Amino acid sequence: MAEKLVVLSDMWGVKKGLWITSYFGYLQQYYDIVFYDCQQLGNIDVPVTTEENIHKAFVGGGIDTAVAHLLKKETEASHYLAFSTGGTIAWKAALKGLPIKSLTAISPTRIRLENEKPDAPLNLIFGERDEFKPDSSWEKEIGVDLDVIPSFGHQLYSDEKIISQVCLELLEKVTKKAV
16 A cells, blocks of 8 residues: 655645646655645635735734644645645644654745754755745754755745655655665
């Protein structure tokens, strides 16, 4: 039976997320994938869908709503792959008891505001040019290692090179045989 992989979108959800199909192409053969659009999970419905309006809706309660919904929907330990806001949602849900086997979070910049980490294997990936990535003092204080990719910004998760690299790491989790 395939391992379960829960995928959480970025703040745009499926509206601007064609890149996410590349992840599914690599991973669907080896994982049982469950996908959540973070706008739907957080009950985000803004009349004018600008980046600023969507961001405000998430910060103004959407993240907490999404965390609550995720905790109700996911009750078995699973692997998580989450992008930007989705990474923050998975992180916060894990702190509230979401059972997680591993969390791969790409560009979850709002975790820089957290003061504790989930008790799970973490792979935190950021672009070097992402101005909102956590700094090295946060990294030390929380006790995590950030994987900072040179020459990339916040949207690195939509780049094919990064997609293949992240998917290879996730595939290693399920294709390696115990020795």
